[in-house]
Amino acid sequence: MKLTQNIVLFALCAICIPFSHADEGMWLFNNPPYKTLQDKYHFQPTAAWLEHLQKSSVRFNSGGSGSFVSADGLVMTNHHVGADCLQKISTKEKDYVKSGFEARSRSEEPKCVDLELNVLMGIEDVTTRVAGAVTSGMSTAEAEKARRAVINDIEKESRDKTGLRSNVITLYNGGQYHLYRYKRYTDVRLVFAPQKSIAFFGGDPDNFEYPRYDLDICFFRVYENDQTVHAEHFLKWSEAGAAEGDLIFVSGNPGRTERLDTVAHLEYQRDLLAPGALNLLRRHEVLLKNYSDRSSENARRAEDEFFGIQNSRKAYLGMLGGLQDPAIIDKKRAMEKTLRDAVNNHPKLRLAYGDAWDQVASTLKTLVKIRDEYNLIGYGPTKGAQAFNCELFDIAMTLVRLAQESPKPNAERLREFSEAGLDSLKLQLFSEAPIYDDLETVKLADSLGLMMEVMGADNELVKKVLAGKSPRDRAAELVRGTKVKDVAIRKQLTEGGLKAIDNSNDPMIELAKLIDAPARRIRQTFEQQVDEPQRQAYGKIANARFAVYGSSVYPDATFTLRLSFGEAKGYVEAGQEIPWATRLGGTFEHAEAEAIPEAQLSTARAS
């Protein structure tokens, strides 16, 4: 086996489906598996090597990864990652998603609307400070407040000191806290995109599957002060390419995994989370498909969102397929028993960590009770409210809360309104990305209907939201009546602060004001009774794991930079030899292939 400098991209959006044939792992850059690399591949990454790869890697705020590939700020990523920008700068007349794009000179590169790229500049372990803020006598409500305050403080101090985007990341579900500092780039321009029919050849059936035949690629260029940035670190094109047997590294930001979850938590995902998510995703998929089938312009408007839904649906199906496999759950159960036995057989560990698994189970019992309401209206830092599935509502809600949170001391604010995050928040809030009234209405009508289905037609909040109308009529009225589609109005309301919001009778702002208090209540219940005690319990489990196994366990994915590696080689599946790489000719063979039963292929690599 020869070691190659060829480094490929690794980008996953909603959820991580690991390469089952790579060496297992998504390792932290500040804790790579030196021993495995040395023992198995006789390769020892130096600090310089790691820094080079880390600073060549780029995260897209739209959900995905890429890397610098030239000194002049050229960035390569997957087409499905670039699609968010392509969609937002497209019009009926010029569809960059469908038709692709090629800039013949730099002056032809169009600017993306609200794309932010992040390059990880450094990681600092802040576990001691975050954990130290929570003391043993505190109630979970006090603990949640204290933890939020210390995280908001750490981020603000870091940003004030370094000028860098600063995020405290929760690792091991609360076992560790690391401060990630990023360089932000917000002037990103499109260089090249193939037609979607080339970039996504094989469509949904081939998505997440191998072998696959498409040119899933897109190029951007990063500017600062209207000049291309000079990228000190970038990945060079390898003319020779990779060869069979090469050691391959993959650097990227996988979205989310749950492999450190307790068995009770996995069962919760199997029985409620995944089936519920799939019902909602299928609902949105059918809704957008029907909307899209009405005309080619409708299809264009919904395209990127539709893709995202299909992508997530497929990922969740894979996840559920794994969770429903008794062999997998039984293995997890045996692993958990081994760890718990080790803890229980050691009096000190038992005293410190022995009750953690039951604590997780107890938070899940609370979650089961509140999850419908939390999902529907519990607007939070990384989640919308399922009852109001439209961008205009998200904008209105952000305006309302920005006005409420801005006057508060930084430490007391809701996480997403802390000082350190405001630049990125306002980039989104004042985005000129197009919003389509018809699509907004269709989505809002459906989600108001969902609210009525789940909370009940006689629920007081439902009645107030619908104001005596059917979900469809009410949605049409809200979208027709609101002015927040206009970015100038958004800026005006932001500058006007709480008074402007209080005085506004814009119907979508009124709706956001109506929802705000109950949404805060259910979010607080979630944060104090589910999230915080879960963090405490998982903190114990992480420590128990460290005590029993050492630090050779990597944390679950958190949309932060990770390192994976493995050997380029083929494998056998269902009796078939799968080659280590695909050829262009395979595209044609694949297009002409016989019927392929889904059961043989889909979710095959889920775990």
Place this chain on the structure above:
Amino acid sequence: MKLTQNIVLFALCAICIPFSHADEGMWLFNNPPYKTLQDKYHFQPTAAWLEHLQKSSVRFNSGGSGSFVSADGLVMTNHHVGADCLQKISTKEKDYVKSGFEARSRSEEPKCVDLELNVLMGIEDVTTRVAGAVTSGMSTAEAEKARRAVINDIEKESRDKTGLRSNVITLYNGGQYHLYRYKRYTDVRLVFAPQKSIAFFGGDPDNFEYPRYDLDICFFRVYENDQTVHAEHFLKWSEAGAAEGDLIFVSGNPGRTERLDTVAHLEYQRDLLAPGALNLLRRHEVLLKNYSDRSSENARRAEDEFFGIQNSRKAYLGMLGGLQDPAIIDKKRAMEKTLRDAVNNHPKLRLAYGDAWDQVASTLKTLVKIRDEYNLIGYGPTKGAQAFNCELFDIAMTLVRLAQESPKPNAERLREFSEAGLDSLKLQLFSEAPIYDDLETVKLADSLGLMMEVMGADNELVKKVLAGKSPRDRAAELVRGTKVKDVAIRKQLTEGGLKAIDNSNDPMIELAKLIDAPARRIRQTFEQQVDEPQRQAYGKIANARFAVYGSSVYPDATFTLRLSFGEAKGYVEAGQEIPWATRLGGTFEHAEAEAIPEAQLSTARAS
């Protein structure tokens, strides 16, 4: 206005969306609205006129309506009604759905696989005999048994006497029972079908909507003893066609309506039935779409089922849209109050019928408790078990029960195995319609997953069904292992009776035997604690309605022959003039139209 002899077809599959612009009603042929026709249109249908229309009308067992249109047995229907036959006689090489078909001579007409056409020969009111079998002292379990026995008896006597297919139909949810006698035709051959792209132009978005531009048509010919039948009654082609202002009659078999349901029953549909049905339909839609996208042959195999799912999904969306409109429910509530007040203000009526509404509500409370299990495994006369969504299971279950029920006295048998229905049942059971292993596996895997989701991974029956495997692996094993795909094996097992079934170790037969007992139990609970008391309560409500309003109320649709009528005229919707008829040129204008927001159109005519 001139009266025209032109009579058009009316066919609805799963559910009825009435023409809101026609005169309201789906009238029984043995109780047409003479007075309205006389007062409004000065038209009095004679007995001969009614008989002519009735005997010209044809019902398709695949779900739909048509009519004789020549003396030589030519039958015209909708393409989507004919599609069941088209699908079943198609192969990879010859796709009648996609490519259409045209027989240039009678010798070229291919025979449909398992299509049965029914022509209604007569209706007899048997309410007194059915109602008389249930006496006031009986428990609901005894009542259910007695009612089933008398219905099985009536059907058998009628068939023995007349040789006609005989079905006792429940009207007014149990207020009346009529015996329908049909002539059966089982040698039906394909004459003409357009390409699906013509027959279903506008696709799912245009389905159930008007204006619509497609040639949704299909022709069959009926044979007996290898000769074309002579149709004494048939509808003649009108060379002049209909004109604006004409009185139009529509004769057909609408599937199902719920307009006589109590408000509690409508709320049950709004809150549980429709949302649940939609979740399942969307699940199947996404599953089959993903399967179909894999190859054109996959798409062909799933086509007719996929269409049916989309069709039902759209119908349920319309139904739910209506139920979620407070204006509609409020109107229903007011109507119910008026009737209940009239009953309560009349001592005799109050005593006889006053408690009926509460009785319906009480059955729904029971239904809420048992519905998950009943839906998943409660195999019944017109429903499959959602947990086993594949044809091979349906076949196995029918074989198992046929063996068990055949030795019993007719009166004691499960409804669908009564003597009178065996001919039609065996036509389906021994059908040579193709079954595709890959599609069966995909569907069964998904539905076993659903069973696990809903009943729980630790449920004893779920564990027995899955036998320690994942839903996907178990489905593959079952489909691979069973022999019931072979019609000869089915006939062998049928001839072998109970002993052959008991001795069989075919894995699908084994599964059916495992499910049979719990499926009978939950079905019995449903029939005794929900269906029977509901029939009794609705019987009271129907009588109360007759007492208060007379017999001017038509019963809900029951996939039996009905008569609708109205004036051919345009209307105004959302400010737009909608013309009374469409023109061919409209097809081209429609194809080039701008984006049309779904919210403006879909579900517009649901009630």
